Amino acid sequence: MTDIPGHLPHRHPFLLVDRILAREPGVRVVAEKLVTAGATPLPGRPVVPDTLLLEMLAQTAGFLEADTLHGRAMFLAGIQDARFEAPVLPGDRLRLEVAPEGAFGGLMKVRGTVTCEGREICGASLMVKRP
Template sequence: MLDIHQILKQLPHRYPILLVDRVLELEKGKRILALKNVTINEPFFTGHFPHRPVMPGVLILEAMAQAAALLAFDTLGVVPDDKTVYYFAGIDGARFKRPVEPGDQLRMEVSLERMKAGIFKFKGTTRVGEDIACEAELMCTMRTIA
């Protein structure tokens, strides 16, 4: 549904923190299914961990939040500009079920649970194949900066 060129037009993130490679499905106001291909070339693997490369859990959460941002933008019908910032407001119930390693493909499914007073609440699940790697509830908000 969205390739990397379309994602780059919406998300302000760039290397090394852009963590969504493709969007496979997008249901306005409901859910998104996005991909992140994890390679040994990721800069965090140098130090996490040199003897056993594992993707940091906070970056898995960040990848889900970036997918959630794309869903929020589509739901509101907005194309963010360079004055729009999308922030985490909270993370609840984060659980990590399996390590994510080089060669894995993250399939992030994020659903919009509710939207009120500029706060979005999402439920996200990230899988590698059929295995759940991470689950969490995310709260995010958009702000316009001066």
Template sequence: MMDIHQILKKLPHRYPFLLVDRVLELEPGKRIKALKNVTMNEPFFEGHFPHRPVMPGVLMLEAMAQAAALLAFEVVGSVPDEKSVYYFAGIDAARFKRPVEPGDQLIMDVTLERMKAGIFKFKGVCTVDGKMVCEAELMCTMRTVA
């Protein structure tokens, strides 16, 4: 398990783009289960949509990617320094099954499928109250920037 303080030491994301509040389970090299408490205070709800607030699907994908990054850091045994960035390399088979609204607790369950030549491939599923809301295959990589 990781609380928000441990997450902040590992992820470079900050408000309003940090989308992981807690790690519930972590099997190094295998899988991670994390959560995002979705509140009405999220800045994206102001415009998406004013009459019916719904969490954008791309942010659910981003939340899974942030959880995947925490898992990847456990695999490589370190957290990237300020010259490293963890990027999306691809997203496949993304499907959105139902809306995520204020008050929901988004659970991200991400499994490492494989790692080769610095490319990580993950399978992610998001649920709310045990019901699938989103799934996708994610490819991510770490790169050093100038």
């Protein structure tokens, strides 16, 4: 089982990956995030903000790197072609999947999707500065 806090420097409430389901560094990562009622930040609106879905994908992309990111942070440098298809609510089990499209000059472009029970919730390309 992948040691998530051992790999990512993020901590509660901003650690947004619960479990790694499949991981091939440099090739693909599939992770899982369970949404709970206490963890949605907007008062009176129990939805996960779309920006946090992108952050979930970015954190998942951190597991494409073979080594821990402690002391060698990755940075989100750009977002392209982001689509948000449906709201994410408490109780949702999110599947986060990322795969690199290419890399050059210390930057990597990653295609990511968030699905819930087989339905696509969000898709986006992220540009990340590699450690």
